[in-house]
Structures are given as structure tokens and as C-alpha cells.
Amino acid sequence: MKKAIATSALGLVALGAHAQSSVTLYGIVDTGIGYQSSQTSLGSTTGGHSVVKMINGVWAGSRFGLKGSEDLGGGTKTIFQLEEGFNSANGAQSVPGLAFNRQAYVGVTNSSYGTLTAGRQYTSYYTLLSPYSPTTWLTGAYGAHPGDIDSLDTLYRANNSVVYTSPNMYGLTVSGSYSIGGVPGSFNAGSTWSAAAQYLNGPVGIAAGFQRINNSTPGGGAWGPDSTTSNAGAQTAVSGVNNGYQTAQAQQRVAVTGGYAFTKQWDVSFSYSNVQYIPGTNSKFHDQATFNTGGAVLHFKPITTLDLAAGYSYTRATESNGISSAASYQQFNLSQFYSLSKRTGLYALEAYTRANGQTLGTKGAGNIINATAVIGDGQNGAPSSSRSMFAAGVGIITKF
Template sequence: MKKALATSALGLVALGAHAQSSVTLYGIIDTGIGYQSSQAALGSNSGGHSVVKVVNGIWAGSRFGLKGSEDLGGGTRAIFQLEEGFNSATGAQGVSGLAFNRQAYVGVANSTFGSLTAGRQYTAYYTMLSPYSPTTWLTGAYGAHPGDIDSLDTLYRANNSLVYTSPNIHGLTVSGSYSLGGVAGSLNAGSTYSAGAQYANGPIGLAVGFQRINNSTPGGGAWGADSTTSNAGAQAGVSGINNGYQTAQAQQRVAVTGGYTFTSQWDISFSYSNVQYIPGINSKFSNEAIFNTGGLVLHYKPLLSLDLAAGYSYTRATESNGITSSASYNQFNLSQYYSLSKRTGLYALEAYQRANGKTLGTSGNIINATADIGDGQNGAPSSSRSQFAAGVGIIHKF
């Protein structure tokens, strides 16, 4: 149960005002044991060994946060959210040096006009697409599309962002976001902009989104040249899938997600994405690289306390930068979640991925594509074309 820290209108009462404010403390703790068939350092495709280790935030990232609102009158509220991720196995910060790495924003909301927020937050692209993301039932760590190449998981939060989201009008919601890069002499360098729309009507849901992330270094190369004012190198997850393209001048994503609920027990969701890595004069590749991904997730709820899901995704890169046998990735996922109570649950996850073809290595050289399940293995992808991972854990929400 979420704990209300304060619900008051101190001072305003003395003035005869009727505005109310609230602040809520909430959080998730998720810890388990995971197995990975082989792992190697990012950028290397040799020397991998299997590993059993304590894993953190697999079903849902461990976090705590504060969120609140104040009634300003006329149907308008001031809102804010501060959210910090942490490692439940070690107590470490989710991202070193960031007190609220997941979200930190403030803004206003109105039931008629929508909301406008400013700070570190998710882009409109992710927010609109996420209800039908494969991560809903397969998790991001094991079930995100390979390496989370299409940013349908929560890896990317944009600094210095302005986000507008409309009210729901007959099932339709639209949103747009712009993140200022803060690089002197340029409005484009280091910026992120995105837009999305979502429609839900009864059992049917559909969403579409666009996102562009610009390198803060003109011409490509290392991201986040000015870590004080730019997005500080906040690339969408770098993995064994896109490692050779991380010096891009810009990344661009277009995606469609959707779902259909057949009965109270069965539902299905789908997703398609097109991801483009655009080179600059300082990039370690010369031609635009494109990755297309399609996926399906089938969710079954045989009991009120039990959720089962199975998913498949296929990712394929286009031929470019001297590659004539482009990389492809087949990923298979299973998940099981058992609710012990409203706030506590047990889960098990299994995933397998097979990679084929060629891709680019860190220095721009052509190498064999290697497997990299979901986004939980991004720092340690497989040393071979195949990878298997499994995990069990417990999650508690408060």
C-alpha cells in the first residue's frame, strides 16, 4: 500500500482557501537469481563463460519515489515526481551520481487541457507505445527486443525535457516532447524530440510513435561532450546489437504497437519498429544502418493469482557498411508470475536468442553477430551466436 506522507492545506486554510495537496511515497524491491549461458565484455565476442548471479530489478526495476499534486483551482493541479532507481542486492544507486535517475519533473495538469511537465522524464515516444510493449509481460531484462534497440523499455530518459500530453478524448491521447541539448551555438546538438499517439477502445488498443536523438558532438563520435548541459551521453541502450553504431550523429526510431483482449483470460499484443543510425563525419561507420523488428506476445491468466506469457521477436539489419550478410536475431521468451498478495509476487523467466549474419564491432570492423537477450545482458552479451538466460525472483511493492 502506498503511504501518504502528507495531505494538507496548511496556510491556505488560514486564508480561507480550499486547495488540497498530497505527497505519496512509493516503491518496488525486486531481487532474484539469474543464469546466463555465456557472457563476454561488450565489444568482445570471445572468452565467454556461463554465470549464476544475484539479479536486481528483473521483473520491475527496484526504485523508490515521491509524487504529489496541489489543487490550484479551476480544475488545474501542480504535479511533480521524483524517482530513484537502486540495486536491491547491493544498495547502490541505479546510476552513479544521479539522485533521481529514473524521473525528476514538475508541471501542471488539467483534465480539459492536458499536462505540461519539465525535467528528466520519459519521451512521448515511449509513453504512448509502452502499454503494448513486450516488456509488459516478458520484462525488459529478458523480453525487450534484442538490446532494447527500439527503446520500448525504460532505459532511456531524456534530460531537460518539456513534455505535453493531451487529455483522453474518445479514446485518443496524443503527446509530444522536446529535450534541449544545451550545447552552445546549436539548437540541434544533444537534443531529443518525439511524438506519439495512442487509441484505446474496448478490447482494442493501438499506438504509434516517432523519436529522434541527436549527438551532442557535431559530426558524430563520443556522445555527451558537455555532460553539464547536454543529455550527458544518454544514448538508448548500447548493446551487442548496436555497439558498432554508437558513434552515430543521430538515432531515429519509428514504431507501432497494439493489442487485443479476447477474454478476461487471453490477450495478445504486437509491435513493429524501424531504427536508423545516421553517420556523421566523426562516426566509425559511413552508411546509414537500419534495424527492423517485429514481435508478438500472448498473455494467459488461468487464475486470478497466475499470469503466463510467451513471446517471439525477429530483428534484422539492412546490408550496409560493407556487410553483405546482414545480422538477424530470433528471440523466444516465457514468463510466469504468481501473486502471493496484492503487493508481493514470485516470478520465473526463460529466454533464448539466436543471432546470424554479420555486424560492426566497436572499431567499425565487420564481425559475427552475437546474441544479446533483452536488455539485461547489454553489458555482457554472449560470446557466441546463441544465448540462454533464466531467472527466478521475488518482488514487493509499497
Template sequence: MRKTTVAIVAVTGLVAHVASAQNSVTLYGVVDNGLAYQNNGTTLGSSAQGHSLVKMSTGVWLGDRFGLKGSEDLGGGSKAIFTLESGFAGTNGASQYTGGLFTRQAWVGVTNAAYGTLTAGRQYTAYYTLLAPYSPTTWLTGYFGAHPGDIDSLDSLYRVNNSLVYLSPSFHGLTFGASYAFGGEPGSLNAGSTWSAGLQYLSGPFGIGAAFQRINNSTSGGGAWGAYSTTSNGGAQTAVSAINNGYVTAQAQQRVAVTAGYKFSPAWEVTASYSNVQYIPGANSTFRDTAIFNTLGAVLHFKPAAAWDFGAGYAYTRATKANGATNGARYQQFTLTQYYALSKRTGLYAAQAYQHASGQTLNNGAVVDATASIGDGFSGNPSSTRSQIGVGVGLVHRF
């Protein structure tokens, strides 16, 4: 009996060893909690006077998450791959979005070093993936450093349902990609769909990316964001802030962006970005003219030692005159970040930001003075005035 048991254990161990050589599954995650202060905050869409606010913040440096990712060797250089990733609030344990568990990412695909990668599910668009290496949020955090309201989708807020994404292998530093998301609206292939395409080129210390993205409202003719819209988060429209609140009934959103970077040394690097964002009205939209926002930004990253990281950024966003606004909205934002690594997986961080708004924008169909809303972490509590200051500190742990 003892010999039989030993044999079974040995065979089981051998099978497990063979399986692990061909397959891999990794559990990973992030918990990030801290404190945030803003000098003025009110409710989105409200004209009520704002007040200062101190609150416990979460997901500032890195979004709180846990997930599973894995691969299986299919032979011939091909692998099956998958990711299931759930977002949550580290302050109270609540799910990031209602109506699902793995709402950050849920996809499966096939990859081959010679032919590229094709994935299907809820995931980032090719637009984001190809531009992300030089996004302002790489060093500044999206919470404090995303371009105002993240209207240009250079932070990780825009995840797309029902999507196919293809990314090519690198051809002498050049990579291209495209994605398409099916809205699923009966009788219409285009309603609610999202599609994007882009290029990325890397050569030594220099890199550049350029991409296009279009997001269609599944509601015919525009209006309330439709349930079949592929960028919906639990039925809600993505990234609504004081910057674009007047244009949430658009028939479509369109983005063109370029990001680039140069690494001068192991300690110094700089990135820059330009984006053009358009909110295109339909017959049922509450605005009549296409609203256009142009944004220029730059970030300086300094890493003087292994444990330290510093970032400094500036962004300028300007809206064109339209929809009765005779003085287009303008937003200037300054952001600073500091990070100290306590270990490979744990660190302390701090961030500070200031934004000043001027000109006019729309709110509930009416022309109003533009008000400040820092990054994408203050979208639910924008300032009731032209200016806003935000400060935060926290602890982040990766596992």
C-alpha cells in the same frame, strides 16, 4: 494552559485536514532481487570466449526504485503535479546512475482534464508513453523480453533530460502527445536534443499507438556520445549492446514504431509491435552508411486466476546490409514469463529466454559475426557465440 494546548492541537489538526484535502504526497517504491543464469557470457566488445554465469540479479520484474509523487489542487480543474524517482540496485544498494539521486525521473508539471498535461524535467518521451501499453516488456520484463538490446526504446531505459512533454486528454479514445528536450550545447539548438511525437487510440478491447522519435548526439558530426546529449545516463550513452555497439558514434538515432493490442477476455490478450530504427552517421562516425534495424514482435498474455500471470513472446530483428556487412544481422528471440502473487504487493516470478543471431554486424569498426544478447538485461555480458540462453527467478515487493 491545558485549554490552550487543546485549542492549538485542534487548530493544527484542522489545518492538516484542509491541507491534505488539497494536496497529496505519496512515498512509493519497488525492491526486486533474484538469481539469473546464462549459458554464455563475455564482455561487451570483446572477442574472448564466453563462459556460463550465475549471478544475483536485481530489477528483473520491476526496476528497483523509491520515489515521491504528489499533486496540489490549483482550482478550475487544474493541478500541479511532480515526481521524484530514484533507481538503485537491490543487491548492493548502489545508485542506478552516477551523478545524481533522482535519475529515474525528476519532473514538475500542470494537468487539467480538459486541456491535457504539460511536464518539465527528466522523464520519458511521448514516444515511449504512447507506445508503452502494448510494449513487449509489459508482460515479458525488459530484462529478458525487451526486443534485442532494446534498440527500439520500447522498454523504460530511455529517460530524457531537460525535456518538455505534452499529452492531450482523450478525445473519444484518441490521445496525442509530443516532447522536446533541449541539449544545452552553446551555439546550437539542435545538438544533443531529443524530440518525439505520437498518437494512441483506445476503443473497448482494442488499442493502437504510433510514434516517432529522434535523438541527436551533441558531438558535432558524430563520434563519442557528447556530454550535452539529452538521453545521457550519468554521461553514458543509453542501451548499448552487442546489437548496436558498432554504431555508438552515430550523429543521430531515429525510431518509428507501432504497437497494438486486443483483449479477448479477462484471461487472454495479445499485443504486437513493429519498429524501424536507424543509426545515422556523421562525418566523424566510425561507419559510413545508415544502419537500419526492423523488428517484428508479438506477446500472448494469459491470466487464468487472480494470483497467476503468464507471458510468451517472440521477436525477429533484421538489419539491412551496410558498412561492409554483406549478410545483414538477424536476431530471433523467444521469451516465457511466470508470476505468482503472494499478496497484492509481493510476488514470485520466473523468466526464460533464448536468442539466436545470424549474419554480420560491426564491432569497433570491423565486420564481425553477429552474436546473441537477450533482452536488455544481458547487454553487459553478451554471448561470444550465435546463441544465448537465460533463466531467472526472483521475489518482488512493492511499497
């Protein structure tokens, strides 16, 4: 249960607090055991071995945070959120060097005019598309489309962001975000911007969005530290799927997600995305690489304490950069979640990916290798050394 804490009890915000202010301390701890059939280093196609390891933050990322609001009158409130992710297996920060790596923003909200926030936060693309992403019931670690190629999981958070989200207008919500790179001499370099719309009508929901992420390094190459969508100066979500294209000048995504609830027990969601890696003069590849992904998830709730889901996705790259047999990835997922209480649950996850075709290795153009399997985004840094990978995990999660 989330605990509301009176601001007068918090010395750091006690001074100047108003009677209609509130601060909430909340968190999640998620830990389990996982098995992976083959693990090797990123970019390698040899030396893979099976592994059993402790996993954390799989069903929902382990975190703690503070969020609050102050009533300014006239229906307007000031809001803020500070959220830190951590590794529950060893106590380390999720992202070294970032005190509030998940979110850190402040803003204002009004039920008639919408919400405007500034800081480190999710893009409009993710926020409005995510309710129907595969991660809702399959998790990001096991169920995100291979490597989270389309940014439908939480790996992509943007620094220096200004985000506006409209109120719900007859079922329609629109949102736009812009992240300032702050690179001298260029307003565009390092920036991230996105726009999205979501429509809800009873059991039906659909969302569409666009997102562009610009490298702050002129002409591409190593992902620059001023790039707004990055963690500690490194490009996020590099995996065996996009490893050969990580020196891009820009990444661009267009996606559509949606869902339909047949009954209180059955619902289905779907997603389609088109992802483009655009080269610059310093990139290690010379042709634009495009990945198309389609997927669906069927969710079943036979009793109030049990959730079951099954998912499938297919990702295919274009033939470019000397590749004549384009890479493709088929992923199959199952998930089971049992609620012990409103705050605590047990989960089990199973996933299998089969890769085919060819892709670029770490060195880029001219270094063509066989595509290797990647499951979700929990194994991005430790992909399979072969075309197949199986992974399974069990864990416990509790919220406060």
C-alpha cells in the same frame, strides 16, 4: 500499499503547503537469482562462460520515489515526481551520479486541457507505445527486443524535457516532447524530440510514434555529455546489436504497437519498429544502419493470481558498411508470475536468442564480426561470445 504522507509531516515541503496538497512515498524492491549460458565483454566474440548471479529490478526496476499534487482550482493541479532507481543486490544507485535517475519533473494537469511537464522524464514515444510493448509481460531485462534496439523499455529517459499529453478524446490521446540540448551555437545539437498517438476502444488498442535523438558532439563520434537522452554523459542501451554504430550523429525510431483482449483470460500484443543509426563526419561507420523488428506476446491469466506469457521477436539489420550478410536476431521468451498478495509476487523468466549474419565491431567500419546473441536489455554489457544465448531467472518483488 502506497502510503500518502501529509505534507505537514515532511519538513522539506511543510512551509507553504495547502490543505488540498498531498505527497505519496512509494517504491519497489525486486531481487532474484539468474543464469546466463555465456557471458563476455561487450565487443568480444571469445572467452564466454556461463554464470549464475544475483539479479535485481528484473520484473520491475527497484526504486523509491515521491510524487504529489496541489489543487490550484478550476480543475487544474500542480504535479511533481522524483524517482530514484537502485540496485537491491548491493544498495548502489542505478546510475552513479544521478540522484533521481528515473524521473524528476514538475508540471500542471487539467482533465480538460491535458498535462504539461518539465524535467527528466520519458519521451512521448515511449509513454504512449509502452502499454503494448513486450516488456509488459516479458520484462525489459529478458523480454525487450534484443538490446532494446527500439527503445520500448525504460532505458531511454530524456533530460531537459518539456512534454505535453492531451486528455483522452473519444479514445484518442496525443503527445509531444522536446528535450533541449543546451549546446552553444546550436539549438538542435544534443536534443531529443518525439511525437506519438494512442487509440483505445474497448478490447482494442493501437499506438504509433516517432523519436529522434541527436548527439551533442558535432559530426558524431563519442556520445557528448550534453546529449539529452543519456546517462551520466554516456549513450544509453549500447549492446552487441548496435555496438558498431554507437558513434552515430543521430538515432531515429518509428514504431507501432497494439493489442487485443480476446477475453479476461487471453490477450495478445504486437510491435513493429524501424530504427536508424545516422552517421556524421566523425562517426566510425559511413553508411546509415537500419534495423527492423517485429514481435508478438500472448498473455494468459488462468486464475486471478497467475499470469503466463510467451513471446517471439525477429530483428534484422540492413546490409551496409561493407556487410554482405546482414545480422538478424530471433528471440523466444516465457514468463510466469504468481501473486502472493496485492503487493508481493514471485516470478520466473526464460529466454533464448539466436543471432545470424554479420555486424560491425567496436571499431566501426572495416571491423566486421559475426553477430553475437543478446537477450533483452539486462545483458547489454555482458553479451554472449557466440551466436546463441539462454538465460533464466527467478525472483521476488514487493511494492510499498
